[in-house]
Amino acid sequence: MILPHLLVATLIASTCFTTFAFGAPRLPNDEVEALREIGRTLGKNWQFDVDPCSGELGWVTQKPVKGFENNVTCDCTFSNSCHVVSIVLKSQNLSGVPPELGKLPYLKEIDLTRNYLNGTIPPEWGSTQLVNISLLGNRLTGSIPKELGNITTLGTLTVEFNQLSGNLPPELGNLSHIERLGFSSNNFTGELPTTFSKLTTLKEFRISDNNFTGTIPNFITNWANLEKLEILASGLNGPIPPGIASLKNITVLRISDLNGTNTFPPVNNMRNLEKLILRSCNITGKIPEYLSNMTELKVLDLSFNRLSGEIPSSFKKLSGLDFMYLTGNLLVGPISDQITSSVGGNIDLSYNNFTFENTGALSCGGKLNLFRSSFGSNNSGTDLCSGSTTCLKRAFNPLKNQGTLDTKNLHGPS
Template sequence: MKMFLVPIFLLASALSFCFAAARLPDSEVQALRYIAKSLRKTDWNFSVDPCTGQFGWLDPPLELFENNLTCSPGCSNGTECHVVSIILKAQSLPGTLPPNLTGLPFLQRIDLTRNYLNGSIPPGWGSSTQLVNISLLGNRLTGSIPKELANIPTLKNFTVEFNQLSGNLPPELGNMPSIERFFLSSNNFTGELPDSFARLKTLTDFRISDNQFSGKIPNYIGNWKNLAKLVIQASGLNGPIPPGIAFLENLTDLRISDLNGSEEPFPRLDNLKQLETLILRSCNITGGLPEYLGNRTTLKTLDLSFNKLSGEIPDNFVGLDKIKFLYLTGNLLTGEVPHWMWTDQGSGNRNIDLSYNKFTFEASELSNCLHSLNLFASSLIGNNS
């Protein structure tokens, strides 16, 4: 009789474990089948529970590649399982976005970066009221951004860079109460930035480069006090750089380029004391270089190329100890090239471009010129070395 006690006990334990281990609800499994069909993802294995993390549901991440479906924490211990994250990066998915995600009511993140997805962003996604992160970067999406996305109160990150989206930005998007990262670069968006965007006070990172916007950079950007990064390069917007930018004291990265419009003096940036990257390239800026830039010891990149800056390089620019890239190309700067630029004191790995200016120096000084200092066509005497 005792011979059967151990097997029976083991069988009972196994059955108890199976009943205790939670599984993904059938409704969410069906939703995943629906999503797989729409995206044309063929390697999800529905013969096992998706929350097991096996058989195509979770692969070790590689460079640029990620295949990861994540369920709610602790669900393997008997609590109810729900899909909270879908990350399918660089999967070569050729399908379209599913019309809605309501079958996954606990989904917080969907990342479909670098695929071949086409079609438009479905308005039905606005019904997914727990989404925190949407990334559709690097696909072939067309159409406009649906206004319904403003109905997602939890959305913090919205990334649609490097697609073929177009049209005006819906004013309703200014009602997103939690948005922090808003990335729209490299599309075909048109029209002016909506006035309602003045209410996006939770923004920390805003990027709209390489588009076809119109109108001026709005002064209301000064309301975005939490902003750490602002990128408006070749956006189609006109200058000047608005005075409101002076209130963005948390900025560490400011990049604006290719502004049309009238000539304006250098913008007031003296309150921006945390800058590490400052690019104001081809912005129709006139006048001299402000001395306070020499006190920005945090600066690693300073690019003021292709403006109409004049006068001499301030003496205190020698204080840019951490500068790695200093580009003053294509201006009207005069005077002598500072000694520290010839000798590259304290650095050894700076890249400085002073080409196409009107500096004064003799050809003999070029013997001290470092490979990291570009002086092509920068001299009044016409030396083009």
């Protein structure tokens, strides 16, 4: 008879499953149900016929491709149970934003980078103990909920490349452990909240490509641990606060598109600078000599300002530079072959007022752009060292309704 055989097989299967269940820590049922809800909201077809903490059937990618990670990670060091601590789902074509994260009390990380998430950021996330929130590269709208300011455990909040709008909530100033804030490429407006002055643990702050108003606030000088500051076409005006000199740990300083007249900011104490970009900031005066002492510098971009005088002869010491862009200024004097041959990478000196006494001595080598770089009779239709170098010119960013430089098309890496 078939029925007794089926009964025996069922009993064996049940016994095996029970042995597995009691032989290893498992995820509590309430967290399993929370994952079911999260999966439905995201449009993620997780398989629940095995324990989500088993690392099987789509819960963990065994050999993940960078940028396409698909992992649910558990911590099974608790007695007789596991708990979900991380959900990383990058480039998985997901659509919804799950408010149910609060039902995973041990969750520390949610990374939904580069999906198709639409809708708003759930205020319910404010009840979590998250350390990392990354929503970069989606289609999120609305404003950032003030409730996120309750997540005092938060170390990273990245919402760049979305369609978020409104003012940044002052409550984010309560994030006492925050190290990285990324708001670039959205439609944020208003001034930066004064409560941000309390964010003394910050290491990275990025607000480029937005519609903020007001000036760059003086309180950024409170961020003594800051390593990267990016304010490219943010909507903010100058001047650059002189107190920026106190930020000695900065390795990347990127500022562009400032209205008003500015003097060269005092960056002489930033001895670890690797990228210094002060593009289209209406900076007047001479290029500081001390820049030649920044031995870690790889990118120097001072394009489209009103800098005058000569290139400091000491720049010949900048042999580690990969890119030096001084295009669109009022620079004068002879161009030293010692400088152009010493700098290891590409040099753009176009659209200036240099003089050339011995053009044959210049070493172009395909890396030097002198297109329209001189003024007067010695520039009679001759474009020096412009051979294979792309002509760099002002461009408008089609993503913005304002006259800003297209940071993707100008000057190679930024």
